[in-house]
Amino acid sequence: MWELIRTNKRNSIVLMAVMAGVLLALGLVIGWAVFGPEGGLPGVGIAALVWMVLTLVSLASGDQILLAASRAQPVTHDVHPQLFNVVEEMKIAAGLPAMPKVYIINDPAPNAFATGRSPQSASLAVTAGLLGRLNRDELQGVVAHEMSHILHRDILYVTLAGVMLGGVVLLSQVFLRGLLHGSLGSHRRYSPQRRGGGQAQLVIALIAILAAVLAPLMAQLLYFALSRRREYLADAGAARLTRYPEGLARALEKIAGDATPPLAAANDATAPMYIVNPLRKRGGRSVSGWTSTHPPIAERIRILRNMSQGVSYRDYAQAFAAVTHARSPLPAAALTEEEVPIRSVPAPAVGQETAGRQVHEIGDIMRKVNGFHFLTCACSLKIKIPPDFNAGTIRCPRCSRTLSLPSGQDRPPAGG
Amino acid sequence: MPTTIALIVIVALFFLIVLAVIGIYNALVRLRNQVDNGWSQIDVQLKRRHDLIPNLVETARGYMKHERETFETITKARSAAMGARTVTEAAQAEGQLADALSKFMLVVENYPDLKANQNFLALQEELTSTENKIAFARQNYNDQVLSYNNKIQMFPSNVVAGMFAFTKRDFFEVQTAAEREVPKVSFA
Structure with a gap:
């Protein structure tokens, strides 16, 4: 458990350093390209300043920025008592010091995410579509998955990375647009005095464009590769917290089979923080290579269903190995745990809910939030x-x- | 000269031991506080369960005229649970109360009017959640007790635990009837 948290903290610091490196290099190249060799140092200086501002802003109010960008609204117990109760149950199971703030996103697409700086000040957001579709056990699985992100300190990392990644993307977009519209450096290209330097200038401009295109891509690749591992870890944590992996498996199944359009308020920078990728394409096979933010849902479900012996981290690692034939994403220290039995849950007595009823309920939840x-x-x-x-x-x-x-x-x- | 070296070694050793004892003592206190905190979490939820029951019984009574016995069992189990003193006693009484409540929830299925009552549905959600919270708080408490008891029994922390009278804690084991029996399949 503590090993998990330590690994995560270390990764957060590594990622922040890499982000700083990428940002500084970008500043250097852009400065050089626009103002010539003497522009390199000021470029780095400006980039360092931008990095500092980004870090401070994302530490101070990154969660608020991400919640606002996802159009999440804070709600009280009365709006959705069951959601509040389930969050409190998982807070107790996780032994969290404080109750996370609860938000609802008014969107029919089923999804959820957690954010915040620490377990003491965390926030948890779910969509109205998720609340309308899932029963109590399934909702508990999803909330437990998010609670694991909070417990593993994933939320700090995701918040920082989300805001900083947004910063890198924004910066290079500003630069690219400026270059394309010829407002930057144009006076140099057409100035007759510096004809000789034109060739070198062009080469540097090309490198700058390349860097501006590659930098956000690189940053994103790293972010994605790390965030996929986090999803497996959070699934393992959810199974352990609820003692009932089937709940989350059924929830993921419902979310995967869902036919509503993707989440409106999600974008490249915020996609990795959701429980399932909110940007996945309808119909076509989802990308499951290096660039995918999330592990394939079908695989996650199969792993959870394979946990027939118990719900400890070791059981999850065994199920993972049986399904994927790959190395377990869990740190070795988590695997020495004692046995944790699965909770027996009576099958839900309620019959199948019709699609029409669900749409009705989602509409009611949205009205209540408003x-x-x-x-x-x-x-x-x-x-x-x-x-x-x-x-x-x-x-x-x-x-x-x-x-x-x-x-x-x-x-x-x-x-x- | 050799005596001074020996003296320094002895003093250094003494300080090392004192530091180790302080470290172990603090770890023990932290674990014990976590156990206490875990217990108070259970306590809060048990109180909440006791507070919910009169409301629930009051709402349901009007609809369930022929279930006097069920209500009496619940009320009796509730007062027994509220009067319990030790952890083992409380665990036993709460187990009986949990049994009575789950039986009540089964009986409710026969009263469609009651199940349509908004007020009752809200109470039912609160009760379900409270039962879950008790289970999860118990889960958390038992985890804490396990690591605390392990620490007390293992060397070298057991020496420090003995010096400062850290005693073992009881697990909160609730064995409800449902857990004792093999589940019966009914075709209702």
């Missing part, structure tokens, strides 16, 4: 009242009873 108030009439009609409805009473459209609305203070607060 501050709608729900009132059940005596004729069992559920009336949805928008947050800006100010009259004191409402007439039931089915049985035309007059219902009084609770006063403004009693209503659940609208999400930010």
